[in-house]
Structure formats: structure tokens, C-alpha cells
Amino acid sequence: MPIVRVALPVPLPQLFDYTAEDADGSDVGRCVRVPFGRGDKSGVIVALPGDAEVASARLKPVHHIQRDVPPLPADWLELVGFVARYYHARLGEVVALALPPGLRRADGVSGEDVDPPLDLTAAGQAALAEARRESRALALLSEAVAAGLPARRSVVRALPAGAAVGDALKRGWLAISAQSQPRHLAVGLPTLTEDQAAAVAAFDAAEDGFRCWLLHGVTGSGKTEVYLRLAERALAAGGQVLMLVPEIALTPQLEGRVASRFPAANVVALHSGLAEGARSRGFVQALTGQADIVLGTRLSVFAPLPRLGLILVDEEHDASYKQQEGVRYSARDVAVWRARQRKVPVVLGSATPSLESWLHARNGRYATLNLSRRAVASSLPKVRCIDTSRLRLDEGLSPALHKALEERLARGEQSLVFLNRRGYAPVLSCPSCGWISTCPNCSANLVVHLADRRLRCHHCGCDGPVPAACPSCGNQDIQPFGRGTQRVEARLAELFPAARVLRVDRDAARTRSQWEALLATIANGGADILVGTQMMAKGHDFPRLTLVGVIGADSSLHAADFRAPERLFQQLMQVGGRAGRGTLPGEVLIQTEYPAHPLYQHLSRQDFDAFARMALDERRQAGFPPYTHQAMLRADAPLLHDAVAFLKEARALGEELAGDAVRLFDPVPMRLTRLARRERAQLLVEADQRGPLQAFLLAWMEALYRQRAPRDLRWQVDVDPLDV
Ligand SMILES: Nc1ncnc2c1ncn2[C@@H]1O[C@H](COP(=O)(O)OP(=O)(O)OP(=O)(O)O)[C@@H](O)[C@H]1O
Numbered sequence: 133m134p135i136v137r138v139a140l141p142v143p144l145p146q147l148f149d150y151t152a153e154d155a156d157g158s159d160v161g162r163c164v165r166v167p168f169g170r171g172d173k174s175g176v177i178v179a180l181p182g183d184a185e186v187a188s189a190r191l192k193p194v195h196h197i198q199r200d201v202p203p204l205p206a207d208w209l210e211l212v213g214f215v216a217r218y219y220h221a222r223l224g225e226v227v228a229l230a231l232p233p234g235l236r237r238a239d240g241v242s243g244e245d246v247d248p249p250l251d252l253t254a255a256g257q258a259a260l261a262e263a264r265r266e267s268r269a270l271a272l273l274s275e276a277v278a279a280g281l282p283a284r285r286s287v288v289r290a291l292p293a294g295a296a297v298g299d300a301l302k303r304g305w306l307a308i309s310a311q312s313q314p315r316h317l318a319v320g321l322p323t324l325t326e327d328q329a330a331a332v333a334a335f336d337a338a339e340d341g342f343r344c345w346l347l348h349g350v351t352g353s354g355k356t357e358v359y360l361r362l363a364e365r366a367l368a369a370g371g372q373v374l375m376l377v378p379e380i381a382l383t384p385q386l387e388g389r390v391a392s393r394f395p396a397a398n399v400v401a402l403h404s405g406l407a408e409g410a411r412s413r414g415f416v417q418a419l420t421g422q423a424d425i426v427l428g429t430r431l432s433v434f435a436p437l438p439r440l441g442l443i444l445v446d447e448e449h450d451a452s453y454k455q456q457e458g459v460r461y462s463a464r465d466v467a468v469w470r471a472r473q474r475k476v477p478v479v480l481g482s483a484t485p486s487l488e489s490w491l492h493a494r495n496g497r498y499a500t501l502n503l504s505r506r507a508v509a510s511s512l513p514k515v516r517c518i519d520t521s522r523l524r525l526d527e528g529l530s531p532a533l534h535k536a537l538e539e540r541l542a543r544g545e546q547s548l549v550f551l552n553r554r555g556y557a558p559v560l561s562c563p564s565c566g567w568i569s570t571c572p573n574c575s576a577n578l579v580v581h582l583a584d585r586r587l588r589c590h591h592c593g594c595d596g597p598v599p600a601a602c603p604s605c606g607n608q609d610i611q612p613f614g615r616g617t618q619r620v621e622a623r624l625a626e627l628f629p630a631a632r633v634l635r636v637d638r639d640a641a642r643t644r645s646q647w648e649a650l651l652a653t654i655a656n657g658g659a660d661i662l663v664g665t666q667m668m669a670k671g672h673d674f675p676r677l678t679l680v681g682v683i684g685a686d687s688s689l690h691a692a693d694f695r696a697p698e699r700l701f702q703q704l705m706q707v708g709g710r711a712g713r714g715t716l717p718g719e720v721l722i723q724t725e726y727p728a729h730p731l732y733q734h735l736s737r738q739d740f741d742a743f744a745r746m747a748l749d750e751r752r753q754a755g756f757p758p759y760t761h762q763a764m765l766r767a768d769a770p771l772l773h774d775a776v777a778f779l780k781e782a783r784a785l786g787e788e789l790a791g792d793a794v795r796l797f798d799p800v801p802m803r804l805t806r807l808a809r810r811e812r813a814q815l816l817v818e819a820d821q822r823g824p825l826q827a828f829l830l831a832w833m834e835a836l837y838r839q840r841a842p843r844d845l846r847w848q849v850d851v852d853p854l855d856v
């Protein structure tokens with residue numbers, strides 16, 4: 133009887149053998165449902181071993197092998213294998229993460245094309261010619277003809293009258309088109325800027341095969357256009373394109389832009405926000421090669437792409453490429469590995485590259501494509517620091533910022549006040565007894581949300597009403613202390629009663645449709661002053677936005693994390709880069725008590741390279757990445773003592789295994805020690821080279837898995853951790 137070896141999503145290191153009467157070599161890579169414990173589980177067949185590791189009489193038969201979809205190919209199994217090895221996770225866990233839940237359960241999944249190309253019918257032509265009664269469907273027909281047909285349903289749907297697409301189909305004015313156009317057909321091409329043309333030409337001139345490119349282009353330089361041109365080439369060569377974006381919720385426009393550029397291509401979005409059916413369908417379309425472009429968040433790096441021709445990673449510096457729980461992989465780094473594996477080019481794009489990528493580019497390991505000028509605007513915005521050390525601020529607003537806002541209002545331009553803290557105030561306090569609103573579950577304060585009168589923990593989500601009086605002494609005069617976006621929004625509304633003030637943060641945009649509505653309001657000029665968090669910092673392109681005021685940035689200046697300056701610089705350069713992207717000149721005002729700080733100095737000159745050189749010098753001297761390589765062992769338990777004790781033991785175990793090349797540090801409580809009622813500690817491991825670190829981790833993890841950890845204690849390892 134054939135035996136199948138299965139990777140299952142369980143916290144155990146081994147693979148599991150089952151019998152399967154009709155299995156053969158072609159079933160490797162197929163999803164399978166098997167009995168496990170008292171229930172059943174599903175996983176992926178990774179091998180057909182000749183002999184089982186246990187006596188075959190004791191093996192159980194599989195329930196069901198999913199044969200409706202093609203098996204996952206060998207290169208995909210290699211990919212999940214690499215991720216499991218490099219990040220020291222279980223193969224089954226990686227498989228569970230990489231597969232959409234529907235597929236994993238080995239349910240029936242269809243890869244049917246739900247986005248077929250539509251074309252005008254004879255009836256549609258006649259209706260247009262007659263044009264007797266104005267109707268939405270008729271309006272849609274003329275819009276679609278103007279935009280170009282045939283086009284995919286989603287492209288037609290995205291037109292202004294797109295809601296009538298169902299109606300037009302029902303009337304028989306539009307129909308699914310049999311005529312297929314070349315997948316790489318691109319419409320609406322702007323003339324490239326000199327920089328863009330040079331970048332595309334440099335890419336074209338390179339040999340086929342693997343190469344990692346850093347596309348370093350200033351904000352507003354038109355990196356997206358370069359991605360689209362490179363995608364067009366890959367499609368023309370018969371390839372599939374994988375395009376990674378940090379957060380799909382932040383880029384609904386990009387999806388539309390890609391789809392309308394390539395009307396005949398099958399563009400598939402893949403992210404965790406999709407309904408299960410849609411996610412499975414997209415995955416299967418990628419797997420069968422029906423999908424031409426897969427656009428998605430970090431998760432989509434696991435899409436199986438038989439015709440893969442190009443990988444694009446937009447905003448490659450963004451921290452959300454790194455998963456912070458479970459399998460702690462970096463989608464950007466995995467993307468580079470994947471490109472090498474499949475011998476295709478990968479382009480990492482950013483206005484503010486990660487120091488890791490920037491250094492690789494400088495060393496020549498990555499090839500560089502530079503866009504040094506903006507595409508539309510004649511220059512980058514002017515950046516000015518406002519010294520607030522001797523100023524009286526009005527709810528955080530300096531007189532200079534006030535005046536600049538007034539000027540924009542008078543000219544009918546938009547402004548953005550950037551403050552990376554949502555809520556009304558970060559804490560509620562009692563001036564009489566000193567009580568402050570702390571979270572019962574975390575070592576953090578409860579944030580005042582005045583919009584719905586709640587106190588909320590931004591870490592564990594715990595939530596309660598704002599008390600009418602101090603819970604400790606009964607004083608009725610308790611005060612919100614400090615400020616967040618809601619407070620600034622309220623003050624701006626008082627100061628500028630005629631202005632339309634719009635707050636853009638995670639509270640205002642809880643759902644994708646709320647977020648899209650906000651973006652539409654801004655794009656249509658329905659707001660004068662925006663108050664926003666980092667959600668406003670990324671990728672957006674609003675031509676009438678000419679002023680960005682930054683408040684409260686200093687609080688990140690002296691943070692303990694060695695990556696804090698890099699993050700702050702990137703964030704400020706990105707948010708400042710929203711100003712003056714159209715034909716109107718832009719200005720950025722940064723309020724700070726330390727205007728002479730080198731970080732702000734480099735920022736004022738918009739000199740990313742100078743900042744990168746300085747920050748890397750500091751890192752080299754201090755022995756931090758990218759000059760060393762790190763891994764973090766974290767443990768959490770109800771009592772801090774238990775977490776630390778476990779790490780001390782782990783350290784002792786590690787010391788025996790570590791050669792000279794690997795350094796282990798003392799366990800310490802994490803900065804946010806208590807989170808959701810668990811106390812957390814961590815132990816840093818470091819080496820100058822990746823090889824010895826990986827070899828050490830392999831041996832150490834095995835030893836730790838053999839160790840009996842106390843009940844209630846959880847531990848996990850984080851390779852290349854972002855938060856140290
Ligand atoms: N060749 C071109 N001709 C005309 N307009 C262009 C061209 N290239 C880009 N643009 C326009 O320039 C603006 C900025 O482009 P884009 O948003 O791609 O910049 P970016 O490099 O991604 O910037 P950021 O890093 O700030 O997000 C957009 O409005 C885009 O439509």
C-alpha cells in the first residue's frame with residue numbers, strides 16, 4: 133500500500149505518514165485531509181516515501197486527497213521548506229500560513245475566471261446609436277467604448293457608471309468576449325520622464341535571469357510607472373508578475389491602476405482581507421497559470437506561479453513586510469530568495485530604502501535604478517524645521533504652522549497635519565490624587581477616545597467607558613493628558629470654523645469601504661485640512677495637497693530601539709513627500725525642539741543618502757545589523773519570573789552549543805513587558821555571519837524543543853527581528 137508523508141499545521145517537528153490506496157508520485161504537492169488525534173486535519177503531501185517511519189500496520193489511511201486542483205509544484209514545496217528552515221518554524225505551520233484556508237481544508241475549489249473580458253454586442257451598438265433614453269447602462273456603454281473594449285469586467289466595473297455593468301449584461305449590450313487580446317496589451321501610457329526611461333532602459337539592457345534591483349526614486353518620481361513598464365515586458369515574454377505592496381487596504385487605487393493599464397490581463401489580488409472563496413480562487417488561478425499579475429500583501433509571496441517572470445516589491449522598507457507573529461518571515465527577503473530560486477529579476481522600490489537594501493546597492497550586490505526628480509512637480513517640497521523649544525503651542529500647533537494653514541485655506545489648497553498618535557489623548561489622569569488610566573492587562577496606558585467616549589488599550593484592545601470621576605479619589609475634574617489626532621482635529625475645527633477638517637486614522641477608516649470613501653473625499657477636494665497618522669504617509673498622490681505639518685515627531689527621536697532613527701526618517705520623508713506632487717509647490721514644516729539634530733538636518737536637505745551614511749556608520753560602530761546578524765528568543769508567561777527563568781536556562785543551553793562566532797546576551801524584560809496579561813522577556817543572539825548563526829539556531833532549537841517548558845509558558849524565535 134502506498135504511503136504518503138504529510139506536513140500538518142501542528143506544533144510538532146515531524147512529518148506524518150499515512151496510507152493512501154490510490155496515491156502515486158503525481159500526488160506530491162496535493163492537499164490532503166487525514167485523521168489526527170480525535171479529529172482530522174489537513175495538510176500537504178510532501179513525499180511518497182518507500183518505507184514508513186512507523187510499522188505500516190499502525191498507519192491510518194487518509195480521508196481524502198484533493199485532486200480537483202493541480203498539485204503544488206516542487207519549487208513551491210522548496211519555497212515553504214526554505215522559509216521553515218530559515219525562520220526555524222515547522223514545515224506544517226508554514227504550509228498552513230501559505231495556503232488559503234479553503235484549499236488547506238481540501239474543499240472543492242474552483243479556479244474559474246470570475247473576471248472575464250467583456251465586449252460590446254450588436255445590440256449594444258444599436259442602443260448606443262439610437263440613444264433614445266438616458267440610462268445608467270447607456271452611460272456605461274459610452275464610457276466603456278471610450279476607455280477601450282474588450283476589457284475585463286472589473287475594469288468596466290471601475291468606470292464612473294460601472295455599477296450598471298450587471299444591467300448592461302442583462303440587456304445583452306455587453307457580453308463575455310471570445311476574442312482574446314494579448315495579455316500584455318497596455319493602454320493609457322504616459323510619456324516617460326527622462327529618469328524613468330533611463331531606468332527602464334537599464335533594466336532592459338541587463339541579462340535575463342536573477343538580479344536584484346533597488347529602484348531608489350524620490351517621492352513622486354513615478355516609481356509605479358516604472359513597475360508597470362517592467363510588468364508589461366514580463367507579460368509580453370509570457371511571464372507572470374508578482375507585485376507586493378505593504379498594505380492592500382492602503383492601495384485600492386493601485387489595483388485599479390494595474391487593471392486598467394492591462395485590460396486583457398487577469399489581475400488577481402491576494403491578501404488576508406479577502407473572503408475565503410476569493411482568496412482560494414486567486415491562489416488557484418496563480419497556480420494554474422491563469423493569473424497574469426498577482427498583486428498582494430506579504431502573504432502573496434507564497435503564491436505558486438508556474439510562469440513567474442518578475443517580482444516587484446513596492447515600499448520595500450515598510451515594516452509590515454515582516455510578520456510579527458507565528459512564522460516571523462520577511463516577505464521582502466523571501467521575495468529576493470524566490471527570485472533567485474526562479475532565476476527572475478526582482479525590483480525593490482522605495483523613496484526611503486531600508487538601510488539593508490541601500491547598503492547592498494552601494495556594495496554592488498544589488499543593481500541600482502535611480503529616479504532623482506519628481507515626475508510632475510518641478511521640485512521636491514521645501515522642508516523647514518520650526519524650533520518649538522521656546523514657543524507656546526496651541527494644542528501642539530505653532531504660530532508658523534497656523535499661518536501656513538491659513539495661507540493654504542485662502543488659496544483653496546489642501547494641508548495635512550501629521551501626528552502619529554490616534555485617539556484624543558494618550559492618557560487620562562487625575563490632578564488631585566495622581567491616578568492615571570492604565571490598562572489592567574498591559575504595561576501601557578488606556579488611550580482616551582472622546583469621539584465615542586471610551587478608554588481603550590491600543591495593545592490588547594481592552595475597552596471601557598470614560599469615567600465621570602476619578603476611580604481612585606472621586607475627583608470629578610479628571611483631565612486628558614497629551615494629545616492625539618482627535619484632539620488636534622477638534623482644535624483645528626475651532627481655529628478654522630470655515631474649513632472642512634477631516635481625520636484620517638485607523639479609527640476613522642475601520643473598514644475598506646470607509647477608507648475608500650475617505651480617499652475619495654480627499655481626492656475630490658472635499659476636505660481642506662487633513663489630520664492623519666501614518667496611514668496618510670504612504671503612497672498617496674493628492675495633487676492639491678501642498679502643506680504637510682509634522683507635530684510630535686520628537687518623541688521618537690530618543691527611542692531605545694536602534695532602528696528608531698531609520699524609521700522616523702523614513703516616515704517623515706514619506707509623509708513630507710505627500711506635499712506638492714502636482715503642479716503646485718509643496719512645503720513641509722516640522723515642529724521640533726531639536727532643529728539642529730542631524731536627523732532633521734538631513735531631512736531638511738532631503739538627503740536620504742547622507743542620512744543613510746550617518747546611520748550606517750553608527751550601526752557599524754555599535755555592531756548592529758546590517759553589520760551583524762541577529763535572532764531573538766522571546767518567552768511569555770503569566771509571571772515575569774517564569775519567562776526570565778526559561779530564557780536563562782535557554783541561554784545556558786545555548787552557551788554550550790555556541791562557538792566563538794555566536795554571542796548570547798542576558799535575558800531582559802521586553803519594553804512593553806506586560807501584554808494581554810502575559811509578562812514578556814527576550815534574549816538576543818548575534819553573529820557576524822549568517823551561516824554560523826543559522827547553524828547555531830538549528831542545534832539550539834532542537835535542544836529547546838526537547839526541553840520541557842513549564843505549562844503556561846510560550847516561546848518563539850524571531851530571525852532578523854525588527855524590534856530589538
Ligand atoms: N511619465 C509620467 N508622466 C506623467 N505623469 C507621471 C509620469 N510618471 C508618474 N506620473 C505621475 O506622477 C505622480 C507620482 O507618481 P507615483 O505615485 O508613482 O510616485 P512614487 O514614485 O510612487 O512616489 P511615492 O514614493 O511618494 O509614493 C502620479 O500622479 C503619477 O501619475
Ligand SMILES: [Zn+2]
Nearest residue numbers: 571574589592
Ligand atoms: Zn492592554
